[in-house]
Amino acid sequence: MVQRAMRGALAPEPLRPLALGLQLFREPWEVAHATLYQRGLLVWRTLETVIDRERVDRALREYYKRFAGKRASIADFRKICEGISGRDLAWFFEYFIHGTQIPEVSFRRVPSDAPNVLLGEIVVKNVPADFQVRVEMRVQTAKGAVEHSVATRGGVTPFSLNLPAPATQVTLDPDRRLLRWTEAARRHREQARLFGQVSELEDGGEFSQAIEVCRQAIALDPDDVAANQQQIRFVLGRMLSRAGKLADAKRAFGGVLEQSSLDTMETDFYRAWARVYRARIAKRLGQIAATREEAKEGLASKSPAMETKVAWPEAPRREMSAREALRALAGR
Structure with missing residues (x-):
């Protein structure tokens, strides 16, 4: 349900936040629901690829503990996330919360002399230079699948992966954890x-x-x-x-x-x-x-x-x- 609702909102061109909802539904309450809840869910899943799921869960629990029944803001939540992860997340909140663009993520293979070594680049478009997420991939070989992840930064991140046999297929983000254009x-x-x-x-x-x-x-x-x-x-x-x-x-x-x-x-x-x-x-x-x-x-x-x-x-x-x-x- 979430996937179908959000797909219509994904666009490579910038859109105002409410425009994301307006592309999905006709009724005002449905527009707000898509903008605030469904997009929000995918944003938190994407945050898990940046600071990992355990830290996101801790941040949400701490946010509730501090602000239950009180006034709070996105800035308050960001401070908690930064405190728990020890990382500057200004770029993440600016891009995914305050911004309206959606990243495009792709895999580009690089020739390798070693048949069992996968060389490649993760290419991320429509993002600022300090953009960074962890992109998971599933590589199929004749001897089974290999799970791998690449911590990207900016537009192009090279990687090398040793495999038990030559790669036959590469699937990015197999569990659809990233809010991205597909x-x-x-x-x-x-x-x-x-x-x-x-x-x-x-x-x-x-x-x-x-x-x-x-x-x-x-x-x-x-x-x-x-x-x-x-x-x-x-x-x-x-x-x-x-x-x-x-x-x-x-x-x-x-x-x-x-x-x-x-x-x-x-x-x-x-x-x-x-x-x-x-x-x-x-x-x-x-x-x-x-x-x-x-x-x-x-x-x-x-x-x-x-x-x-x-x-x-x-x-x-x-x-x-x-x-x-x-x-x-x-x-x-």
Whole structure:
């Protein structure tokens, strides 16, 4: 949930803090929530790469101990962090708390004469000269994975790593501890700009154009790095259904059942409603047995997402949960 919410806010260009939230949500309280809580969570995780998690935990406990029930500021927290870590953290708070830029972090390989030695550089863009974080990496070899980390400073930090066998793959920040601009965020942004047209096209009854936009959005990320395909295929299925292309719609919803989103609840939500739409398609085709079978498969889910009520554009005044819809289709 946090990852999906924050992705839309990540941008290589500077943005005012509230603009980060405005890119995510429409309601004012949601904007504040994204800005204050979700971005804040990733900032603290990034701070862990600078002074380590144990010191961040100590700082948070000390902050609460000193200021519980009292007025406090970010400057107060910074002083505690600096006291516990013994480091000047002015650059960190200026960049991540008071600033609005997001770093880009990449790996650049350097040729090596020794096959079992990985030479490379960690390249960090959009940062000041005193910027420093610890970048973790996972290096795959024929003899297993090797975990390593590099304490970066400024834009380019060289490193050397001895390995049991030649490196076959290098993954930066495998546990996503850094607040940074990623390829997933980049693809998400491209898809979001395109996918944003679908609602307007649907409202105008231009289902064929909406279908084409959905297919273009899927093509922007064929290997689903941004994990948006489940959502897009669900909307594609709805547009195909509204356009009367029932066989194609059924296939699209079948794809929804096979894919996942970033969040488990979101994954379950789309799978539940994909079952609803597949059952509805079977009913429209007069396939009573298939209708009941789809409904039965859907009702087997125990996910709380089954209880989430929603009103889809084709029936805006009819709010119901997937479980309610499936029960009706099953004749219960």
